[in-house]
Amino acid sequence: MTVEDVKREDHGPALMLTNEAVVRAALEADVKVVAAYPGSPTSEILDTFSEVLTHFGDFRMHVAINEKVALETVAGASMAGMRSFTSMKSVGMNVASDSMLSMAYTGLRAGCVCLIADDPHAHSSQSEQDGRYFGEAAYVPMIEPSTAQEAYDMVKWAFEVSERYRTLVIVRTTTRVNHQRGMVRLGDLKRTPFKRKRWADVRDSYFTVGAVARELKARLLEKVKRIREEFEESEFNRVDEGEGDVGIITAGVCYLHVKEAMRNLGVSLPVLKIGTLYPLPERKIADFLKRVSTVIVVEELSPFLETRITALAKDANPSVRIIGKRSGHFPEMLEYNVPIVERVLAGVLGRETSVDYDAVLERAKRAKEGVLPDRAPIFCPGCPHRGTLWAFRQALTRLKIRDKIVFNNDIGCYSMAFLPPNNFSDSMLAMGASVGLSAGMEMALEDKVIAMVGDSTLYHAALPGIVNLIHHNSNVTLFVLDNSVTAMTGQQPNPNSTYDAGHTPARKINMERFFEALGADSVTIIDPYETRECVKPIMEAIQRPGFNVIISRRECALYGDREKKKRGEKIVPSVNDKEVCRNIYACIREFYCPAIVIDESDRKMVIQQDLCDGCLECRQVCPVDAPRRMEVRQ
Amino acid sequence: MKTYNIIFTGVGGQGLMLLSSILGKAAVDAGLEVMTGEQHGLSQRSGSIYVHFRVGEPISPIIPYGTADMMIAMEATEALRYIEYLRDDGVVIMSNRVMPSPIETAELIADKERNYVTLEMIEERVRTVTSRVVVLDSLGLAMKAGNPRTENSVLVGAACACEDFPIPVEKVREAVLALVPPKTRDANSRAFELGLKAGASCLRE
Ligand SMILES: Cc1ncc(C[n+]2csc(CCOP(=O)(O)OP(=O)(O)O)c2C)c(N)n1
Numbered sequence: 024m025t026v027e028d029v030k031r032e033d034h035g036p037a038l039m040l041t042n043e044a045v046v047r048a049a050l051e052a053d054v055k056v057v058a059a060y061p062g063s064p065t066s067e068i069l070d071t072f073s074e075v076l077t078h079f080g081d082f083r084m085h086v087a088i089n090e091k092v093a094l095e096t097v098a099g100a101s102m103a104g105m106r107s108f109t110s111m112k113s114v115g116m117n118v119a120s121d122s123m124l125s126m127a128y129t130g131l132r133a134g135c136v137c138l139i140a141d142d143p144h145a146h147s148s149q150s151e152q153d154g155r156y157f158g159e160a161a162y163v164p165m166i167e168p169s170t171a172q173e174a175y176d177m178v179k180w181a182f183e184v185s186e187r188y189r190t191l192v193i194v195r196t197t198t199r200v201n202h203q204r205g206m207v208r209l210g211d212l213k214r215t216p217f218k219r220k221r222w223a224d225v226r227d228s229y230f231t232v233g234a235v236a237r238e239l240k241a242r243l244l245e246k247v248k249r250i251r252e253e254f255e256e257s258e259f260n261r262v263d264e265g266e267g268d269v270g271i272i273t274a275g276v277c278y279l280h281v282k283e284a285m286r287n288l289g290v291s292l293p294v295l296k297i298g299t300l301y302p303l304p305e306r307k308i309a310d311f312l313k314r315v316s317t318v319i320v321v322e323e324l325s326p327f328l329e330t331r332i333t334a335l336a337k338d339a340n341p342s343v344r345i346i347g348k349r350s351g352h353f354p355e356m357l358e359y360n361v362p363i364v365e366r367v368l369a370g371v372l373g374r375e376t377s378v379d380y381d382a383v384l385e386r387a388k389r390a391k392e393g394v395l396p397d398r399a400p401i402f403c404p405g406c407p408h409r410g411t412l413w414a415f416r417q418a419l420t421r422l423k424i425r426d427k428i429v430f431n432n433d434i435g436c437y438s439m440a441f442l443p444p445n446n447f448s449d450s451m452l453a454m455g456a457s458v459g460l461s462a463g464m465e466m467a468l469e470d471k472v473i474a475m476v477g478d479s480t481l482y483h484a485a486l487p488g489i490v491n492l493i494h495h496n497s498n499v500t501l502f503v504l505d506n507s508v509t510a511m512t513g514q515q516p517n518p519n520s521t522y523d524a525g526h527t528p529a530r531k532i533n534m535e536r537f538f539e540a541l542g543a544d545s546v547t548i549i550d551p552y553e554t555r556e557c558v559k560p561i562m563e564a565i566q567r568p569g570f571n572v573i574i575s576r577r578e579c580a581l582y583g584d585r586e587k588k589k590r591g592e593k594i595v596p597s598v599n600d601k602e603v604c605r606n607i608y609a610c611i612r613e614f615y616c617p618a619i620v621i622d623e624s625d626r627k628m629v630i631q632q633d634l635c636d637g638c639l640e641c642r643q644v645c646p647v648d649a650p651r652r653m654e655v656r657q
Numbered sequence: 658m659k660t661y662n663i664i665f666t667g668v669g670g671q672g673l674m675l676l677s678s679i680l681g682k683a684a685v686d687a688g689l690e691v692m693t694g695e696q697h698g699l700s701q702r703s704g705s706i707y708v709h710f711r712v713g714e715p716i717s718p719i720i721p722y723g724t725a726d727m728m729i730a731m732e733a734t735e736a737l738r739y740i741e742y743l744r745d746d747g748v749v750i751m752s753n754r755v756m757p758s759p760i761e762t763a764e765l766i767a768d769k770e771r772n773y774v775t776l777e778m779i780e781e782r783v784r785t786v787t788s789r790v791v792v793l794d795s796l797g798l799a800m801k802a803g804n805p806r807t808e809n810s811v812l813v814g815a816a817c818a819c820e821d822f823p824i825p826v827e828k829v830r831e832a833v834l835a836l837v838p839p840k841t842r843d844a845n846s847r848a849f850e851l852g853l854k855a856g857a858s859c860l861r862e
Contacts, residue, residue: 025678036685038681038682038685038691040695063697063698064697064698066697066698067697146696146698147698198698199694199718199719202694202695202696202697202698202718203692203693203694203695203718204677204681204691204692204693204695205691205692205693205718206685206690206691276717276718279716279717279718280717280719282716282717283715283716283717283721286716287721360717360719360721361717361719361721362721362722365721378721378722378723378724379723380721380722380723383722383723383741384722384741386741386785386786387722387740387741387786388741389785390737390740390782390783390785390786391737391738391740391782394737394774394778394779394782395734395737395738395774395782396734396757396758396760396761396774397758397760397761398668398703398704398705398734398735398738398758398760399704399758399760400701400704401701401703401704401758401759402701403701403702403703404702404703436701439701443760443763444759444763511701581702608766611759611762611763611766612763612766615759615760615762615763616759617702617703617756617758617759619759619762620757620762620773621762621765621766621773623772623773626765626769633805634670634702634703
């Protein structure tokens with residue numbers, strides 16, 4: 024597998040996922056401190072660093088509590104003279120940006136690189152946020168690659184730029200770049216031993232306020248001017264020569280769609296590929312605008328480039344026709360692909376697309392109609408969240424208050440409570456927001472306010488909101504789903520784990536003790552695998568006045584199975600005893616386990632052995648105890 | 658060289674990524690240019706997943722609609738779900754396995770007359786786009802090879818039986834052996850040969 028290529032001692036070509044190529048580049052740049060919080064589409068960066076940590080043994084790493092702490096960690100390491108790296112998903116930068124805007128003022132010391140990955144189409148994010156504005160807003164250089172090779176090249180370059188100008192450098196990607204696999208020409212690994220520095224040798228001032236801030240701002244503006252000059256000459260901003268007076272300006276993965284669309288159409292227009300989003304190569308853009316009569320701007324999400332190009336056109340070529348989002352040619356949402364770009368190019372050039380994409384899509388739609396069942400995301404077999412949510416709903420039904428509560432959900436696998444069969448969640452905004460929203464709702468509503476967080480979200484951003492609720496004597500019931508890991512992004516460790524990156528030991532935070540210390544009115548621990556037994560304690564916690572916590576404790580099934588395998592334990596699936604089964608279907612209705620299907624011959628439930636995790640939550644919800652452990656021959 | 662596009666589809670947990678790694682290694686070892694667009698991200702099992710796999714001179718990581726030369730589906734409904742990527746008369750190599758989703762199961766208990774979507778219904782619809790469809794009892798063949806978890810090798814073997822498949826069989830066979838867990842090498846090797854044979858006989862018909 025390609026993590027072997029990350030570790031390779033020699034140089035040469037390798038087929039790599041961009042996220043792995045990024046790790047290799049940082050290692051070749053002799054990165055010494057890494058800190059990150061997981062989030063798609065960047066999680067494999069963290070996972071890969073974690074996997075090679077003990078192999079190299081010459082860098083240090085934290086799976087950080089959140090993105091702000093991760094960024095501060097790598098900034099601190101940089102101030103201490105060590106090259107450092109962090110990565111985060113789009114919305115992670117919202118959390119980290121407070122410190123990011125200040126560190127632009129103070130500057131840093133050793134090379135410090137931050138990768139942020141946007142997610143057009145919101146494949147696995149709560150919004151389609153466009154992170155390109157952060158560079159400009161912070162006066163921090165931002166660069167954007169198109170391929171795995173370019174991501175590798177740019178990360179290495181970013182370390183140099185960062186060190187040369189003593190600034191953070193942001194590498195901006197999108198999902199289709201992070202999750203692209205391509206050939207990368209690796210360089211040599213020249214790692215140096217890890218050796219602590221002395222503050223006396225690297226000391227500098229990183230302090231900004233008032234008069235100091237004003238002085239630093241003036242220096243920052245000077246610094247940006249110098250960076251702009253360097254970027255103006257960078258080979259990452261380049262013109263691919265072509266014919267005619269219609270030109271294209273593009274960046275990132277869209278550059279690839281543009282090149283393929285042109286090949287399909289058999290045309291070769293001049294293309295200005297932008298590699299530095301901030302500072303932009305304004306002279307190169309102006310020169311390009313002067314030589315064309317029409318410019319097509321191809322970029323996903325907001326008209327970031329288009330707006331700036333339009334401003335530059337005012338002086339460079341006021342009569343140039345700009346085709347983009349504001350002209351109505353391209354959408355301001357969702358992902359682009361070759362067909363979307365090809366259609367616009369074909370339209371502008373008065374040609375036919377190479378394939379009748381509309382006909383293809385229409386034919387596919389007809390083929391699927393009335394036959395293709397939905398396959399929405401669902402809790403895995405053995406997931407403890409399934410049992411917790413079932414017991415939660417039972418408790419509400421028994422208390423007859425399903426319509427008299429508000430349920431603020433949070434970010435994690437349990438967000439899927441919003442989907443069938445639960446169809447249940449009144450809000451979900453951002454990590455930790457459930458407890459903040461609960462404070463306002465608790466003041467404004469007659470209803471019982473209930474919030475839910477996972478263990479990772481608890482530490483990431485919910486803690487301040489929880490202290491706030493307790494301090495203000497709020498009547499809120501809080502579920503904490505303690506499944507040992509940050510499940511949704513690939514089961515990374517968090518402060519609730521006994522280990523850190525690379526399975527190095529870490530201290531597990533005892534959450535029931537801190538809830539007590541904070542003054543919670545009650546803390547009840549339940550086991551979702553004892554699903555029936557969970558209902559009563561949940562009813563009590565909901566009815567009790569004050570701030571009451573229910574900790575639902577059972578490890579993530581995917582993580583638990585992996586640990587079991589390591590220990591040499593077998594997973595014993597369950598069977599449904601058809602003699603006992605009375606077709607009540609409690610195991611199907613409001614439960615939705617992927618291992619459970621119907622036998623069409625007798626309409627009884629059957630458990631698919633190869634999918635079953637043996638959790639027996641289905642037995643717990645069955646009024647006649649029909650599912651049971653499969654007999655295994657020893 | 659013309660670019661050869663393959664789309665892999667299946668259900669989370671079926672080992673699609675291994676399939677893609679095997680063909681990726683084989684293609685690179687054969688000196689071919691490869692690019693993939695993969696779907697990582699949310700880690701739940703049982704969701705619908707795909708990998709875009711391109712050999713030759715790919716530029717974009719995502720296959721344009723209507724241009725995939727081949728589809729390898731580890732589950733039948735997942736073949737139909739991404740059928741817009743297939744070109745006219747592209748090859749579909751699909752497992753005969755239909756994994757009902759819990760939504761469908763819930764619909765069955767709500768309506769006693771209803772049954773699950775069948776392989777035949779899916780195949781009929783897939784055939785509205787192409788006549789070159791290979792349906793394999795991939796699990797049965799994997800069991801015959803001695804390990805139910807060798808289904809990917811069966812499907813990869815069948816893909817190699819296709820006459821315009823751009824990666825040499827020998828390279829694919831080597832990649833299978835290099836990337837599967839060492840203990841399962843023999844079973845995977847048998848599974849690969851069974852797939853190759855089954856694919857060849859279907860495609861000749
Ligand atoms: C600011 C921010 N960072 C990262 C993410 C990505 N993310 C989505 S779910 C999740 C995991 C939450 O873990 P936990 O609360 O423990 O729930 P679990 O998935 O384990 O049930 C993360 C990190 C995000 N949505 N927002």
